[in-house]
Amino acid sequence: DTAVSQTPKYLVTQMGNDKSIKCEQNLGHDTMYWYKQDSKKFLKIMFSYNNKELIINETVPNRFSPKSPDKAHLNLHINSLELGDSAVYFCASSQGQGHLQETQYFGPGTRLLVL
C-alpha cells in the first residue's frame, strides 16, 4: 500500500540512450511533481502537473518530457541522456491545485547513473 511509488529504483545506462521513469500515487492527490536531487543533496523542482495539466516547467532541457496519462500517474521520459543527468529523481504528490503549496508526499527516488 505504498503511497507514492517509482520504478525503477536504480537505472544505469549509457550516454545517448533514452529512458523513462514511472511514478504512481494512490493518495487521490490532484498534483504531482518531479524533482532532481544532485550529488550535493540540492533538491530542485522540474515539473508539476495538476489533473494532467502542466503547471510548472522549470528551466529543464527539452530532452526531459513529462507525461501524465491520468492524475494518478506522472512519468518522466529522458532523451539523449548526458553525464550531467546522473542524479536521484523524486516524484511527489500533494492535494489540491498546488498553488497553496500543501504538504508533499515523496516517492523513494530513482537513482540514475549515466556512463
Added chain:
Amino acid sequence: SQQGEEDPQALSIQEGENATMNCSYKTSINNLQWYRQNSGRGLVHLILIRSNEREKHSGRLRVTLDTSKKSSSLLITASRAADTASYFCATAVWGAQKLVFGQGTRLTINP
C-alpha cells in the same frame, strides 16, 4: 543563493542531546515546511508552519518561525540514533506554486 538555506550544513551530537537547525529565506512566504530524508530514501514531511504562526510542536519536534527575520528553526529534543538523517526546510513562496528546498542539514546522532 537559494531561497531556503539551512545552517549548519552538518551537525553531530550525542544521543539524548537536543539538536537545533536553522533555515533562512529571502522572500515572503505562505508557509514553511520541514522534511526529513534518511539515507537513500525519499523525503518525509515533518511539520508545516504557516506565515501567521510563530511556533508549532509535534512530538519531540518544535518549529519556530520569525517572518520579520525571515528565519525558522527546528528543534529535536532528546535525540535518538534513529533521528540521524538530513533535514530540509522548504518555503512556499507566495504565488510561486511550488516549494523551494534548501540544501539541508545533515544530522548525526552518536550512540
